[in-house]
Amino acid sequence: MIMTHPGLPLYWAYAIGIMMLLLGLLTMAIKAPTTSASRSISLAKLPLIGDLFRFLAKYTWPLLLLKIIFAALFITVITAGLWGTPIVERNLATTLTWNLWWTGIIIAIVFSGSAWCALCPWDNIASWLVNHSIWRRSSSQSRLQLKVPNMLRSVWPASLLFIGFTWLELGIGIVASPYATAMLALLMLILATTTLALFEGKAFCRYMCPVGRTVGAYSQLAPIALRPIDSEICRNCKTLECFHGSDKIAPCPTKIVMGRLQENTYCTSCGNCTQSCPSSNVSWQLRSPSSEAIKEAKPHMDEAFFLLILLSLTLFHGLTMLDYWEGYLSEMAQLINDSGQLIISFSIGLGVTLILPIFIYCLCIGLTQGLLKKRLGAMVTKLSFNKLFSGFAFISLPLAFSYHIAHNLTHFVRESSDWLSLVTNPLGTGAEPLSMMEKHTRHMEMMVSENTLFIMQGIIIAIGFVIATQVIRHRGHRLFAAQGITLLPMILFAALVTGFNLWMLVQPMTMRM
Numbered sequence: 001m002i003m004t005h006p007g008l009p010l011y012w013a014y015a016i017g018i019m020m021l022l023l024g025l026l027t028m029a030i031k032a033p034t035t036s037a038s039r040s041i042s043l044a045k046l047p048l049i050g051d052l053f054r055f056l057a058k059y060t061w062p063l064l065l066l067k068i069i070f071a072a073l074f075i076t077v078i079t080a081g082l083w084g085t086p087i088v089e090r091n092l093a094t095t096l097t098w099n100l101w102w103t104g105i106i107i108a109i110v111f112s113g114s115a116w117c118a119l120c121p122w123d124n125i126a127s128w129l130v131n132h133s134i135w136r137r138s139s140s141q142s143r144l145q146l147k148v149p150n151m152l153r154s155v156w157p158a159s160l161l162f163i164g165f166t167w168l169e170l171g172i173g174i175v176a177s178p179y180a181t182a183m184l185a186l187l188m189l190i191l192a193t194t195t196l197a198l199f200e201g202k203a204f205c206r207y208m209c210p211v212g213r214t215v216g217a218y219s220q221l222a223p224i225a226l227r228p229i230d231s232e233i234c235r236n237c238k239t240l241e242c243f244h245g246s247d248k249i250a251p252c253p254t255k256i257v258m259g260r261l262q263e264n265t266y267c268t269s270c271g272n273c274t275q276s277c278p279s280s281n282v283s284w285q286l287r288s289p290s291s292e293a294i295k296e297a298k299p300h301m302d303e304a305f306f307l308l309i310l311l312s313l314t315l316f317h318g319l320t321m322l323d324y325w326e327g328y329l330s331e332m333a334q335l336i337n338d339s340g341q342l343i344i345s346f347s348i349g350l351g352v353t354l355i356l357p358i359f360i361y362c363l364c365i366g367l368t369q370g371l372l373k374k375r376l377g378a379m380v381t382k383l384s385f386n387k388l389f390s391g392f393a394f395i396s397l398p399l400a401f402s403y404h405i406a407h408n409l410t411h412f413v414r415e416s417s418d419w420l421s422l423v424t425n426p427l428g429t430g431a432e433p434l435s436m437m438e439k440h441t442r443h444m445e446m447m448v449s450e451n452t453l454f455i456m457q458g459i460i461i462a463i464g465f466v467i468a469t470q471v472i473r474h475r476g477h478r479l480f481a482a483q484g485i486t487l488l489p490m491i492l493f494a495a496l497v498t499g500f501n502l503w504m505l506v507q508p509m510t511m512r513m
């Protein structure tokens with residue numbers, strides 16, 4: 001029997017619906033300020049905690065220790081997946097990967113930006129294997145340092161891998177197999193190691209890793225980022241060690257000059273620049289949340305597609321956990337005579353969910369372009385569809401991020417595993433599957449009360465819409481001189497996605513494990 005979790009009470013959907021209506025009208029009525037500097041403060045300059053952040057930037061061993069702990073956890077997951085019990089809820093590989101890690105790294109972005117990438121065991125183990133060094137600049141000749149081919153120099157490889165992994169995860173059912181989970185983790189390690197051995201820099205992190213690109217994209221919303229402590233020092237810097245590296249410390253793996261860094265997307269928080277900068281001028285900075293998504297990040301077409309694919313796949317994850325999805329699968333299977341694992345029916349559903357939001361987004365962009373042409377006439381001739389498409393794509397970020405967190409909170413809060421027995425017996429040796437009674441008890445014993453969960457979910461979805469309207473208002477005004485009714489199509493897009501997110505949260509949701 002499939003157990004489900006109750007959905008968000010309907011009154012939350014009505015309350016957020018009214019808020020969307022009012023905020024949509026306000027967004028059209030009030031112009032975005034033409035000059036509004038983002039506020040930020042370096043954590044290294046703060047009293048009390050400033051010393052801690054300076055310490056973390058100066059010494060390598062705290063980060064190295066964390067890297068080793070995460071690498072050890074990764075090896076435990078692989079061991080448990082390959083040699084442990086196939087019972088999904090009794091094996092550390094599946095519970096840690098799908099229940100804790102995938103939810104945890106997304107929530108962690110709010111508090112630590114792209115810090116996960118610094119701890120990522122795929123990249124760290126690959127670096128240790130290829131560079132033969134655990135921290136210092138390597139003199140190893142085992143890297144070919146080839147130029148990354150032009151066809152790979154975009155985030156399309158990461159987008160395609162993301163779609164492929166979603167197909168494997170939900171279509172083939174990797175989530176329900178410790179062995180397949182371990183094989184997928186190993187495949188990523190092989191990819192990271194091979195690309196590191198072949199290409200210069202970190203081509204895997206920059207262009208291919210769907211997790212890294214997701215963390216990078218979402219960290220444009222984060223209120224915390226690595227930045228220069230004093231930008232004047234960077235302006236006068238001639239040596240750029242943060243970019244080139246020093247005798248002992250490797251260069252920036254994603255070719256960033258810290259003094260010119262405007263967006264978090266490709267910073268992996270690796271800490272090389274905090275070590276190599278001769279002026280010790282790099283530390284964590286607190287800044288206005290979402291400022292990059294709202295105005296600072298530069299639009300690029302491949303990244304715009306990645307953001308929209310991220311939104312579509314996030315919606316798809318939610319959709320597959322509703323009762324309707326099972327109904328769709330069996331009806332489609334009957335229609336096309338799909339038998340067995342219903343892979344064709346699943347793939348059609350995935351394809352439609354992937355394309356539909358992008359198609360609706362294109363329609364809204366087309367409408368915006370039409371309205372702008374009418375309003376601005378000859379001035380708008382340079383305003384191509386592509387410019388509008390990439391400029392407004394940042395609205396996908398808060399919409400995807402808010403649903404991603406709200407949805408996963410249900411799994412996290414309602415499906416907390418018996419971590420003590422999993423830690424003491426990660427392979428699940430001799431363990432029995434959860435009985436119906438145990439499943440029911442787990443379902444009832446939530447980490448926070450049901451009402452607290454609903455309040456958190458409602459607020460998160462509302463914040464997602466608020467940020468999306470800010471993106472529309474600022475980007476519309478600054479990039480395209482759009483205001484008033486010309487912003488309506490994009491506001492409708494944000495409202496439609498938020499409405500769909502709310503509808504999914506209101507439905508009962510299938511328990512994952």
Ligand code: SF4
Nearest residue numbers: 234237241242259277
């Ligand atoms: S971070 Fe350091 S090395 Fe990089 S530009 Fe600034 S002062 Fe120069």
Ligand code: SF4
Nearest residue numbers: 252267268270271273
């Ligand atoms: S070296 Fe580059 S990737 Fe690493 S923390 Fe500095 S800017 Fe980010």
